[in-house]
Every structure is written in C-alpha cells, then in structure tokens.
Amino acid sequence: MVKFAELEQPKQVQQHLPVALTAAQAGIPGLQLHPEFITPEQEAALLQHIEQQPWQQLSKRRVQHYGFCFDYSQRGVDAQQRLGPLPEWVQLVVQRMEALPDVLPLDQLTVNEYTPGVGLSAHIDTHSAFSGAILSLSLAGGCIMEFRRPVGSSSSSSAANGSSMTPIAAAGAAAAAAGDGGGDSSSSSAGEAALQQVQVYLPPRALLVMGGESRYAWQHYIPHRKADWVNGQLLPRAARRVSLTFRQVRGRPCACAFPQFCDSQLAPPDSVVERKSHPADSGWMWMLLFMALVYQCCRVEQ
Ligand SMILES: O=C(O)CCC(=O)C(=O)O
Numbered sequence: 001m002v003k004f005a006e007l008e009q010p011k012q013v014q015q016h017l018p019v020a021l022t023a024a025q026a027g028i029p030g031l032q033l034h035p036e037f038i039t040p041e042q043e044a045a046l047l048q049h050i051e052q053q054p055w056q057q058l059s060k061r062r063v064q065h066y067g068f069c070f071d072y073s074q075r076g077v078d079a080q081q082r083l084g085p086l087p088e089w090v091q092l093v094v095q096r097m098e099a100l101p102d103v104l105p106l107d108q109l110t111v112n113e114y115t116p117g118v119g120l121s122a123h124i125d126t127h128s129a130f131s132g133a134i135l136s137l138s139l140a141g142g143c144i145m146e147f148r149r150p151v152g153s154s155s156s157s158s159a160a161n162g163s164s165m166t167p168i169a170a171a172g173a174a175a176a177a178a179g180d181g182g183g184d185s186s187s188s189s190a191g192e193a194a195l196q197q198v199q200v201y202l203p204p205r206a207l208l209v210m211g212g213e214s215r216y217a218w219q220h221y222i223p224h225r226k227a228d229w230v231n232g233q234l235l236p237r238a239a240r241r242v243s244l245t246f247r248q249v250r251g252r253p254c255a256c257a258f259p260q261f262c263d264s265q266l267a268p269p270d271s272v273v274e275r276k277s278h279p280a281d282s283g284w285m286w287m288l289l290f291m292a293l294v295y296q297c298c299r300v301e302q
C-alpha cells in the first residue's frame with residue numbers, strides 16, 4: 001500500500017500576496033496552467049456524467065474514483081486493485097491531456113466536489129503511488145491553490161524570480177518529506193523553516209499540470225475558505241467546485257531527483273520523521289524519575 005503525505009496548512013491569511021494567473025507568473029518549474037482547456041459545453045457534459053455516478057461522502061466533501069480506488073484510511077492506492085479503464089465520457093479530454101508535455105498515459109481519476117469553505121490540506125501526492133505529472137481540471141467554480149516548499153532546497157534557480165513567489169516563515173517544513181503523518185509542525189525537529197509560497201488562481205475549465213519539481217518537491221493545498229482575494233478582488237467561491245485529478249498509478253518505486261521528498265528513497269518514516277512527543281520523552285518525566293530515585297536513596301540512608 002502506498003501512502004499520501006498530508007501536512008498542516010499555514011495559519012496566516014495572505015490577502016496581500018500576488019496571485020499568479022499564469023504558470024509563468026507562478027514560476028514553479030514543471031507547472032503548466034491551461035486556461036479554457038475545455039469549452040463550457042464540454043464542462044456541462046462532464047458535470048452531467050459525473051452527476052449520474054454514485055458519490056462517496058467524506059467528512060467535508062464528496063468524491064468519485066475511477067481506474068483505481070483511493071484508500072483514504074491509508075492515503076494511497078493499491079496498485080493491484082484496478083477498477084477498470086477510465087470512463088468513456090472522459091476519454092476525449094484524456095487524449096488531449098496525454099498529448100501535453102510531461103504527461104504519461106493516465107489510468108486513475110479522482111473527482112472531488114468542494115463546497116464554499118471546504119479546501120484540501122497541504123500535501124505532496126505520494127511519490128511511490130503515482131508516476132509523472134498530476135493533472136487537475138477545474139469545473140463549475142474556481143479557487144486559489146497554494147504551493148509551498150522550503151527555501152534553499154530548490155534544485156532549479158528559475159523559481160527564484162517568480163513574481164508570485166513569497167518567502168514566509170512556517171514551522172515543520174521538513175515534514176514535507178513524503179512520510180505520512182508528519183504534519184505536526186510544533187513537534188518537527190526542523191523548527192521554524194523559511195518557505196517559498198506561491199498562490200495560483202484556478203478558474204473553471206482550466207487545466208493545471210503539476211510535473212517535475214512542482215509535482216515532486218512542492219506541497220499543494222486549497223485554503224478552507226469561502227472567498228479568495230485575487231489581486232485586490234474578492235472572489236466568493238461558487239456553490240461548488242468539481243475537480244478532476246488525473247494520475248498514472250506507479251507500479252515500481254519512485255526514482256525522482258528529489259530524494260528528500262520521496263517516500264521511495266527515504267528510510268522508513270520512524271527513522272527520519274521525529275515521532276510525536278510521548279510523556280516519557282519529556283525532560284520533566286526524567287527529572288521526576290530522578291527525584292524519586294534520590295528520595296528513595298535518602299530514605300534508605302536514614
Ligand atoms: O482539487 C484539486 O484541484 C486538487 C486535488 C488534489 O490535489 C489531489 O487530489 O491530490
């Protein structure tokens with residue numbers, strides 16, 4: 001079973017930050033943004049097909065899975081459990097996506113429905129679960145998607161001058177390593193680490209392609225809020241945003257160029273991610289034990 005890394009979101013609201021409307025403005029290597037990738041008619045047809053399929057209710061949003069099932073308890077997919085090919089009604093779009101640079105043949109689709117106020121926690125889609133680029137097609141509504149990664153760990157300098165890139169301080173950056181459950185920033189051994197953060201606006205019908213560094217080294221997330229500030233304009237979230245996330249399920253370990261973020265290339269999580277604090281780990285516990293010992297010794301002396 002392969003896992004899906006999910007991390008805490010930064011707490012601060014950043015209304016003042018510029019929001020990228022194009023991939024060039026975002027400046028994240030490997031990121032592509034294709035506005036109006038589909039027509040309003042194609043969007044309506046996709047929504048109609050989706051509406052005829054059964055939804056799985058999660059705590060805050062509804063989802064559908066095609067190709068392979070996504071196991072939320074494990075935050076991963078079982079590559080041995082194939083549901084079947086992607087549905088007929090999505091094939092035309094899939095063919096166009098597969099013609100884009102960096103996109104491998106796609107065999108897994110997750111449909112997410114977000115209502116206003118609902119977002120998605122920060123994560124890097126698990127390296128060992130999916131090969132190559134991750135694609136997200138937005139339907140019905142738009143939202144800001146935010147990207148972040150620790151400053152100074154970039155393998156490419158092309159990101160440095162991105163107009164929408166802002167260094168911020170946030171805790172627990174090292175937990176971005178693909179280990180699961182490393183999101184307790186207060187217990188991270190990395191302490192406060194500087195992050196680069198980029199906000200990208202995803203309008204309906206736009207296709208986002210996360211390839212290369214943007215897929216393997218940057219966390220992405222959707223803030224849980226009811227409106228987005230986009231360059232001075234407050235855009236209320238639509239009644240719903242439906243996203244189609246396309247991926248290729250990986251059959252073998254990941255050998256990407258970002259081992260610090262790669263669960264295939266890291267040692268088992270216990271040895272690299274600081275475990276959550278246990279009472280016995282605290283200095284106070286040892287101090288109490290020591291005092292009890294001294295007390296016992298003193299009593300024996302008497
Ligand atoms: O809703 C989206 O656009 C992104 C979904 C996503 O990041 C994911 O399913 O891993």
Ligand SMILES: [Fe+2]
Nearest residue numbers: 123124125220
């Ligand atoms: Fe994702």
